[in-house]
Amino acid sequence: MYLDPRWVTVMVGSAAAFGALSPLIHARRFSFFAASLPHSALLSVALGYVASSTLGGHPAAWAILVSLPFSSILVHLIHRGVSEDNATSVFVAFTVSGSVAVIHYVLTNYPARVSLWSYILGDPLLASWEDAILTAAIASVTIFLSSKLLLKEMSIGLDSEFAAVSGIKVKFHNYLLALMLTAVAVSLLRVVGFVVEHVALLLPSAVAAQLARSAREFYIVSILTSVLASVGGLVLSVYLNVAPSAMLGFLLLLFYVVSLLTGG
Amino acid sequence: MHKGEQSITVENLTFAYGEDVILSKNSFSVRGPGLITLLGPNGSGKTTFFKLLIGILKPLEGRVFLNGEDVTGDPFKAGVHASYVPQLSAVRRDLPLTGLEAVEAALQGKERAERRSRALEALRLVGAEDLVNRKLSAMSGGQLQRVLIARALVRDTPIVLMDEPFSGIDPRGRENLADLASELANDRLILLSTHDPVLTLNKSKTIVVFNRGVKAVGSPEDVYKLELLKAAYGSGVLIIEKCLHVLS
Ligand SMILES: Nc1ncnc2c1ncn2[C@@H]1O[C@H](COP(=O)(O)OP(=O)(O)O)[C@@H](O)[C@H]1O
Ligand SMILES: [Mg+2]
Numbered sequence: 001m002y003l004d005p006r007w008v009t010v011m012v013g014s015a016a017a018f019g020a021l022s023p024l025i026h027a028r029r030f031s032f033f034a035a036s037l038p039h040s041a042l043l044s045v046a047l048g049y050v051a052s053s054t055l056g057g058h059p060a061a062w063a064i065l066v067s068l069p070f071s072s073i074l075v076h077l078i079h080r081g082v083s084e085d086n087a088t089s090v091f092v093a094f095t096v097s098g099s100v101a102v103i104h105y106v107l108t109n110y111p112a113r114v115s116l117w118s119y120i121l122g123d124p125l126l127a128s129w130e131d132a133i134l135t136a137a138i139a140s141v142t143i144f145l146s147s148k149l150l151l152k153e154m155s156i157g158l159d160s161e162f163a164a165v166s167g168i169k170v171k172f173h174n175y176l177l178a179l180m181l182t183a184v185a186v187s188l189l190r191v192v193g194f195v196v197e198h199v200a201l202l203l204p205s206a207v208a209a210q211l212a213r214s215a216r217e218f219y220i221v222s223i224l225t226s227v228l229a230s231v232g233g234l235v236l237s238v239y240l241n242v243a244p245s246a247m248l249g250f251l252l253l254l255f256y257v258v259s260l261l262t263g264g
Numbered sequence: 265m266h267k268g269e270q271s272i273t274v275e276n277l278t279f280a281y282g283e284d285v286i287l288s289k290n291s292f293s294v295r296g297p298g299l300i301t302l303l304g305p306n307g308s309g310k311t312t313f314f315k316l317l318i319g320i321l322k323p324l325e326g327r328v329f330l331n332g333e334d335v336t337g338d339p340f341k342a343g344v345h346a347s348y349v350p351q352l353s354a355v356r357r358d359l360p361l362t363g364l365e366a367v368e369a370a371l372q373g374k375e376r377a378e379r380r381s382r383a384l385e386a387l388r389l390v391g392a393e394d395l396v397n398r399k400l401s402a403m404s405g406g407q408l409q410r411v412l413i414a415r416a417l418v419r420d421t422p423i424v425l426m427d428e429p430f431s432g433i434d435p436r437g438r439e440n441l442a443d444l445a446s447e448l449a450n451d452r453l454i455l456l457s458t459h460d461p462v463l464t465l466n467k468s469k470t471i472v473v474f475n476r477g478v479k480a481v482g483s484p485e486d487v488y489k490l491e492l493l494k495a496a497y498g499s500g501v502l503i504i505e506k507c508l509h510v511l512s
Contacts (some may be wrong), residue, residue, distance in 0.1 A: 011451075027359055031283060056506040155369035159355045161320045165343040166370045213399055 011230045011244065013135035014191040015200070019185050021225025022205035023219050024146055024177055027157035032084045033074065033178060034201040037043040038194045039185045040070045045119050046102040052111065060134075065185050070095065071182040075174050081206055089205040122193025122245035124234065130192075138187055147219065153177065154215050160211060183205040196245040200226070203252040210256075210263030225255055269331045270453040271295030271394035272317060272346075272477075277326035279316055286312045290356070292478045294470055296422065296453025299446050303457075308433045310457040312475065313427050317455075318342045330381065330423060343511070346423035347416035347437060350404055354433050355412065363395035363403070376381045386418035387411070390444060406437030424448070426456040435484045439465055459497045467477060484497055 012139040025034050041063075048063030055062075070091070103116055118126055127135075154162040158172055164170050185197060192200050204226040205218070213217035233247035240247075267480060273293040279286050286309035294300050304310050317323040317328055322337030329335065330345035358465065361369075367383040374382075387393060392410040400408060409429055416424050430438045445456055446467040457474075465471070465484050473480040480486075 149371045151365065152372065154359055155366070156360055157356060157367070158359055158361060158366060159350055161315070161318075161339075161354070162350060162370070162415070163345075163346055164320060165318055165348050167340060167343055167372045205339040209358075209360055213361060214362045214397070215365045218360040 002125075003234065003238065006124075006127045006129060006132040007124050007234060009132035010124045010191045011234045011248075012140035012227055013126055013132075014188040015226040015230030015248075016122075016138045016223055017188060018136075018192070018200045019182060019204040019223035020139075020143045020146040020219070021202070022183055022201055022226065023208060023215075023222045024138075024149065024153045025201060026205035026209060027154045027155065028177060029129065030173075030177060031202055032058045032088045033071075034181065035198050036074070036088050036092050036095070036183060037185045037201070038189070039069055039092050039099065041094045041189045043067075043099040043102060043118060043192050043199070044070070044148075044186050045189055046099060046106055049106055049110075051072070053184070059129040060187060061090070064183050067152070067182050067186045068179055072101070073176045074177060075178045088105040104264075118193070120194045120244055122191060122196055124191045126246050130203045132202070135188065136189065138184060142180070142184055143223070149173075150219050151215060156216070174248075182217050191245075192248065193245045196249045199249050199252060200245075203256050204229075207252070210259035225252070229255060267494060271329070271331055271454070272423065272455065273329040273332075274317070275327045275329070277316060277328065278324045279312065281312075281322060287323070287477050290327075290477045290488055292472070294453070294472070294479055294481070297449060297451050298453065298469035299449035299464060299467055300453070300455045300470045300472060301461070301468040302455060302472045302474050303461050304332075304459060305398065308458050308475040309477075310459075310474055311427055314348070314427050314455075314457065318346055318348050318425060337445045343419070343421075346425060347419045347421040349409075349412050349424065349426040349429060349506045350364045352408060352412075354427075355400075355408070357403075357408065359397065359400065361400050362397050363400070363407075363414075364397065366400060366411055367415045367418050370418050382418055383414070386414040389417060390414045391432060391440075404434075404437075405432040406441070409433060409437075409441060409473065410444075413441075413448075419449070421452075423453045423455070426454065427438070428457055428459070430458055432459060444466060 013193060023032055023163035044063040044067035047066045048059045051062040052059040072086055073162045074091045106116065109160055152168055153173065156168060156173060160170050189197060204222040207225045208218050208221035212221050213218050232251050237244040271293065275291050277287050288291055291312055302310055312321065314469045316323055319335050319339040319342035320338055327336045333341065333345065335342035364383055367386055368379045370383060371379045387396060390410045390413050392414055395403060395407055395411055429441055433441065442463045444456055445464065448454055458464065468484055470481060471484050472478055
């Protein structure tokens with residue numbers, strides 16, 4: 001069995017990034033946002049491709065650039081008093097329709113040049129050295145920022161009104177968290193794929209919440225769970241010749257069930 | 265410890281949730297130090313009133329002053345003067361946080377070592393040393409209440425608002441908490457809301473009778489007149505009448 005270091009790097013890096021963001025999503029009840037994120041990420045990737053081939057520049061950079069306004073609009077709607085459910089429905093309706101339109105355009109105009117399948121199903125085995133370095137960098141920045149933010153975000157989650165009184169700018173943190181999640185989800189979409197991405201964002205902290213006895217443990221267990229599932233998923237996928245992100249999803253689910261049975 | 269002015273002043277305060285009017289052109293003023301009980305039945309708007317005082321809610325009309333500074337609708341400004349102990353039901357106990365972490369989180373922008381030592385000190389002050397490493401979800405109502413009080417105190421403000429601290433707590437725990445509130449009020453202005461007047465009545469310097477607005481302010485003896493309580497409680501006043509006997 002051969003494990004290419006590039007595959008391992010992108011799998012571990014993206015898992016570490018998702019595992020580090022997952023506790024913030026859990027603490028802030030941002031799962032509605034995380035669930036809608038793959039839709040806007042897919043749209044942004046498709047738009048990024050079109051933009052880079054017509055205007056030049058790096059497709060991933062374009063994708064991140066166009067994704068941030070979408071997420072900001074969603075947060076803004078919620079600040080304006082629109083319910084999370086309604087705002088998310090509108091957002092998903094828009095991004096899904098947009099994705100279909102743009103993907104159709106890409107497939108008809110650039111048929112041979114782009115594999116959108118890898119964005120939908122996830123394909124770490126296509127990773128280049130550039131991808132590996134980029135993923136490692138994204139993971140480092142994500143871990144740095146999320147560890148700094150952890151206690152603040154948890155205190156907003158605990159009781160946002162007290163947090164505001166104690167000097168935390170709650171609305172600013174809503175934007176910050178949304179934009180961080182968006183940038184990471186868009187840049188790592190190809191590794192885990194559209195289908196599994198939101199599971200990769202939600203399940204690590206669901207496991208950690210069952211097992212952890214403190215915020216610190218919550219954060220660390222979430223990252224470890226995510227990385228373990230990711231490396232395990234990669235090994236199993238090469239061994240069994242199935243899609244890595246499918247195995248990642250199954251392993252996360254398995255860990256979650258085990259944590260439900262043993263934790264508490 | 266807390267020198268200088270300790271005052272809460274409200275001028276012409278008006279607030280409503282849609283059609284549901286909670287306050288209409290209300291004015292009142294209290295000074296510290298001391299324990300002040302805000303007495304009113306469930307649903308009378310006590311929590312809403314506290315949120316207006318602490319800047320979390322913006323009034324439709326009127327101003328809120330803490331220690332003379334206009335803090336209307338501004339939780340940051342209000343937070344400089346006052347801290348807040350919410351109702352137990354307002355916090356998410358399922359988050360994996362220890363007592364120490366919950367208190368530490370209230371100290372933003374401070375060094376980690378300072379945060380830790382001040383949080384430990386606040387927990388000690390409320391008699392919650394044993395809760396330092398306990399998860400919030402593993403605490404009883406009374407234990408969590410102490411942690412929330414420590415979290416409010418660690419910010420070291422001259423004014424502290426406590427919203428229904430006796431709810432969801434066993435009778436023994438209530439006595440202890442009432443003693444704690446009264447002790448803390450030696451050098452702070454503590455405004456404590458309750459729907460059950462028995463616990464803090466004889467420890468309070470002032471009672472504010474509240475039902476959709478401030479109905480009366482005065483010493484316990486002044487305010488505890490049947491007519492006033494009837495204004496706030498309506499038919500529920502019978503139970504309270506018994507306590508009147510005990511007290512007079
Ligand atoms: N966010 C809200 N939106 C609409 N109505 C509310 C809201 N919060 C409280 N109320 C209503 O305002 C009234 C006063 O509530 P509250 O301030 O919680 O009273 P108390 O704390 O005295 O029990 C109640 O009738 C309640 O149903
Ligand atoms: Mg209340």
